[in-house]
Amino acid sequence: MSVWLLVLSVFVACLVEAVEALTIVVAAGATRGWRSALTGVAAGIVVLGAIVAVLGPAITAIPLGPLRVVIGGLLLIFGLQWLRKAMLRAARLKATHDEDAIYATEVEAARSAAVGGRFRVPDWYAFTLSFKGVVLEGLEVVFIVITFGANQHGIGWATLAAVAAVLVVAAAGAAVRGPLARVPENALKYAVGVLLTSFGMFWAAEGAGAHWPGDDAAIPALIAATLVLSLAGVAALRTSARHDAPTDTPTPVKVP
């Protein structure tokens, strides 16, 4: 069951990040030309693959106890970041991700940028925009693949889940020829936040020497508890916002 949860977690996390990367790549490709944009994508994938190839085996060589403390702790911090932002978005205290709006901004910037090539790439701006989009969005996926994979001895499974998600998004992007604005990105991010936080708690506590009641069976209980707690938190935030500002709409916090 843990392997399926691992695959599902990585797949959903990668799906969300791939949708965000696709928006940037499509903006670069449609506005400036596909050759340089796709070269940037290929270069970004090579960099991400190299990071997994180097860090994956290096991390799995660390003994499981210390590995689980460090990786579990990092995953927990990372998961709490995702969950916190997702809860603020669900409570309407933070602006939600809008791929159409992001696409329009990227297209505007791409249209006004200077034209020119470097290192045999015809359009350096399109290349760097795509490359940065793929690498920056992909780093979070690489982090999740390595941490989940190393803890569960399943880097191969985690990588397969990530590749599958990228292929699904790429196929959808090729069919739509635009940003995938109808993907329920905010709900998926919420789900990933719950999963990362739950796995992070489990592994960090195990690595620190604690024993969970029921061993691996504690994971679904942790996921359920985290989900219920977070939904209660969202409800409390909404109630508090209505109570404190009955005539004003709360101002969304700036999305970083």
Next chain:
Amino acid sequence: MRALRGFLLFWYDFVVGDDATIAAGVVVAIALTAVLAHQDVVAWWLLPVAVALLLAASLHRAARASRRGGS
């Protein structure tokens, strides 16, 4: 030097994010879990409790900041 600073800031932002107290709280909670576990005290409950408290405190601060921005 500027490149190194930018590199470190990127990784700080990537791992720690918007609220450093969450990261600090998680580190303290894991350390306390390890201390309890090594004294043969049941310690699995500590991280879920810490997560609930850290998340509640962080959301409370964010909600307050949002309200201040709207007033």
